[in-house]
Amino acid sequence: MFQGFPEIKEALIANKMQAGFIVAPMAIALRSQGVPIRIVYLGHRYGSAVVVRKDGDVKTPADLRGKTIAIPSRFSDERLIVIKVLKEFGMTTADVKLVEMSPPDVAGALAAKAIDAFSMGEPYPSQAEMGGFGRVLFQASDYWPDYMSCVLVVRQDVIDRYPHKVQILVDGVARSGLWLDEGIPHREHAADFVGRYYFRQPPALLRWALTHPPTRVIYSRLTPRKEDFDMVRDLMMSTGVLDKKIEFEEYVDTRFAETADFQTPWFFEPGEDQAE
Amino acid sequence: MKDIKRILLLLTAWVAAITGLHAWLNVDWKSIFNEYLPEDERKLNVAYIPVT
Numbered sequence: 010m011f012q013g014f015p016e017i018k019e020a021l022i023a024n025k026m027q028a029g030f031i032v033a034p035m036a037i038a039l040r041s042q043g044v045p046i047r048i049v050y051l052g053h054r055y056g057s058a059v060v061v062r063k064d065g066d067v068k069t070p071a072d073l074r075g076k077t078i079a080i081p082s083r084f085s086d087e088r089l090i091v092i093k094v095l096k097e098f099g100m101t102t103a104d105v106k107l108v109e110m111s112p113p114d115v116a117g118a119l120a121a122k123a124i125d126a127f128s129m130g131e132p133y134p135s136q137a138e139m140g141g142f143g144r145v146l147f148q149a150s151d152y153w154p155d156y157m158s159c160v161l162v163v164r165q166d167v168i169d170r171y172p173h174k175v176q177i178l179v180d181g182v183a184r185s186g187l188w189l190d191e192g193i194p195h196r197e198h199a200a201d202f203v204g205r206y207y208f209r210q211p212p213a214l215l216r217w218a219l220t221h222p223p224t225r226v227i228y229s230r231l232t233p234r235k236e237d238f239d240m241v242r243d244l245m246m247s248t249g250v251l252d253k254k255i256e257f258e259e260y261v262d263t264r265f266a267e268t269a270d271f272q273t274p275w276f277f278e279p280g281e282d283q284a285e
Numbered sequence: 286m287k288d289i290k291r292i293l294l295l296l297t298a299w300v301a302a303i304t305g306l307h308a309w310l311n312v313d314w315k316s317i318f319n320e321y322l323p324e325d326e327r328k329l330n331v332a333y334i335p336v337t
Contacts, residue, residue, distance in 0.1 A: 029332030130336040208335035
């Protein structure tokens with residue numbers, strides 16, 4: 010487990026990690042810079058929100074003018090959604106102060122009034138809500154239908170030499186996603202074991218993020234689509250974080266997702282020993 | 286002398302027991318051994334941060 014996307018980027022480049030979940034614009038930028046990775050699947054859809062202080066004066070996106078907003082990285086969809094919404098309300102990045110911050114730090118920074126808002130993936134919006142000091146100003150999906158954030162990338166040498174391992178990985182993610190989207194009991198169970206054994210976060214926090222409401226983040230329809238990525242790429246170019254056009258086929262390998270499309274959810278109910 | 290010997294023995298046993306428990310409970314041996322397997326038998330290392 011890492012605490013920020015830049016560290017994952019370094020680990021992928023150094024081949025300490027052969028695959029990883031990173032934000033889509035970072036994957037596109039890395040590929041554009043010649044780093045040998047490919048996007049093979051999405052991690053989820055939706056699941057990011059802009060959160061403001063509950064007792065603050067930001068009531069609508071128009072009130073963000075002059076405010077300090079934390080984002081996980083300049084190469085993130087969370088930055089792009091802020092820019093997209095600012096534009097909709099007649100503003101640009103010159104009207105706000107965007108600061109990069111490690112995701113686990115944003116809720117504390119909002120509570121301490123070090124920032125006025127943050128744009129981040131779950132469970133940090135839920136953390137601010139549960140803590141009683143944050144309020145969701147808008148969900149990313151309110152302004153960006155089919156919003157995506159984290160994508161699964163794999164090193165090109167692994168794809169070339171061990172495609173069967175990549176397929177097992179993608180199939181596993183697909184089956185887990187379908188299982189999660191089967192209903193709230195599965196999400197509650199996932200919150201318990203992921204909170205304890207993977208994220209080291211309170212299960213109640215993840216339960217909130219996964220069930221308030223369940224559409225807050227979804228784990229199906231994860232096959233990378235050209236139109237989604239073209240939009241991200243174009244937004245990156247127009248906001249100055251990508252200097253040359255790169256085509257979908259250069260940074261995405263869809264063959265694993267196409268096979269995973271035929272997968273079914275895991276056969277597993279809470280309390281059972283093994284998933285099949 | 287006998288008491289010192291007994292204390293040392295107990296101390297050694299205690300340290301050995303704690304070390305054994307630590308190695309059993311806290312060390313991810315599978316992931317350590319994974320690095321030494323032939324490349325085609327190795328599991329992929331997948332990086333993530335604690336976001337959903």
